[in-house]
Amino acid sequence: xxxxxxxxxxxxxxxxxxxxxxxxxxxxxxxxxxxxxxxxxxxxxxxxxxxxxxxxxxxxxxxxxxxxxxxxxxxxxxxxxxxxxxxxxxxxxxxxxxxxxxxxxxxxxx
Amino acid sequence: xxxxxxxxxxxxxxxxxxxxxxxxxxxxxxxxxxxxxxxxxxxxxxxxxxxxxxxxxxxxxxxxxxxxxxxxxxxxxxxxxxxxxxxxxxxxxxxxxxxxxxxxxxxxxxxxx
Numbered sequence: 001x002x003x004x005x006x007x008x009x010x011x012x013x014x015x016x017x018x019x020x021x022x023x024x025x026x027x028x029x030x031x032x033x034x035x036x037x038x039x040x041x042x043x044x045x046x047x048x049x050x051x052x053x054x055x056x057x058x059x060x061x062x063x064x065x066x067x068x069x070x071x072x073x074x075x076x077x078x079x080x081x082x083x084x085x086x087x088x089x090x091x092x093x094x095x096x097x098x099x100x101x102x103x104x105x106x107x108x109x110x
Numbered sequence: 111x112x113x114x115x116x117x118x119x120x121x122x123x124x125x126x127x128x129x130x131x132x133x134x135x136x137x138x139x140x141x142x143x144x145x146x147x148x149x150x151x152x153x154x155x156x157x158x159x160x161x162x163x164x165x166x167x168x169x170x171x172x173x174x175x176x177x178x179x180x181x182x183x184x185x186x187x188x189x190x191x192x193x194x195x196x197x198x199x200x201x202x203x204x205x206x207x208x209x210x211x212x213x214x215x216x217x218x219x220x221x222x223x
Contacts, residue, residue, distance in 0.1 A: 004152075032210040043114070043201055043214035044153065089152050093210045096166065097143065100152030 003027050004092050006101035013108050019077040021104050023090035026071065032093035035064060035075045037086045038103070044089060048075070080108045114215035116202050122221045123192055130188045131218045135204030142185050143212060144177055145201040146170065153201050153214075159185060160207065192222045 005024045013019045021035075031052045036044035050057040050064045050073070057064050063076045077084055087105050091098040115134045123129050135142045140161050145153035156175070157167045161182035171177075174192075179185040189196055199219050203212040 034211065036214075041216070043116075043203075043216045046211050046213060049211060091152070096141070096158060097155040098153075098210075098212060099155070102150065102152050 002102075003030075003094075004090060004099050004101040006090060006104050008104050009102070010105040010107070013080045013106065015082055015108055015110050016079045019075075019080045019084065019106055019108065021075040021077075021088050021090075021106065023073045023075075023101055024071060025073075025092050027092070027094065028068075028071065030092040030094060030099075033064070033066060033073050034091045034093070034098065035062075036089045036091060036100075037084075038089060039086050047088075077106075080106075082108050082110065084108050114202055114204050114213055116200075116215040116218050118218060119216060120219050120221075122223065125192060125194060125222055127192055128188065128190045129192060129220065130186055131200055131202075131220075133185045133187070133202030133215060135184070135202070136213060139204035139206050139213075140182065141205045141207060141212075142179055143203040143205070144185070144187050145203065145214075147199040147201060147217070148197075156187075189220075192220075194222045196220060197222045 034049040035047040038044045048062045066073045087103045089103045091100045117132045143158040144156040147153045159179040174190045177187045199217045201217045203214045205212045
């Protein structure tokens with residue numbers, strides 16, 4: 001059973017526009033959510049996180065939104081830059097481990 | 111200390127051989143995690159340590175897999191009698207207690223021929 005789902009395997013966005021990456025989860029017991037970015041041949045890099053008691057967290061160009069009733073979170077990147085091109089994973093914290101989605105490959109083109 | 115380090119970065123081995131990977135966490139982090147990632151998937155949890163104690167193991171961790179963290183510092187992950195299905199990226203992460211954010215190393219890519 002896949003508890004964390006990223007249904008869009010890829011997303012292509014023009015530089016300067018907004019990138020929106022989506023993630024759905026099934027377990028209402030998750031109490032913390034995280035986004036990671038991964039470049040080829042590197043480990044995932046922590047990007048931003050949100051507690052289940054909040055609905056928004058912002059850090060520079062990155063904002064994460066959480067909709068608990070819909071069991072949905074999204075990552076907004078504004079403005080998108082070519083260096084943002086990478087695979088993005090959402091993860092949910094289940095006790096002491098993270099459960100990851102399958103990732104969305106973001107390509108930002110000039 | 112700039113981050114989590116893993117060695118080797120790449121390992122090619124023949125089926126049936128044993129392999130061992132090493133992870134050095136961020137020095138002030140007392141929690142250390144092992145994950146496995148295969149193509150097209152996100153990282154999957156294998157096991158984690160708090161200091162030297164191994165607190166949880168995934169059902170993915172068959173009896174051919176063993177992990178240790180002597181003295182609560184670096185950790186090793188050993189795979190005995192490797193199989194082709196063990197081919198994957200093995201990721202190590204560390205964190206401080208009471209925080210959810212985990213910081214990952216670059217991974218060890220294992221290829222079993």
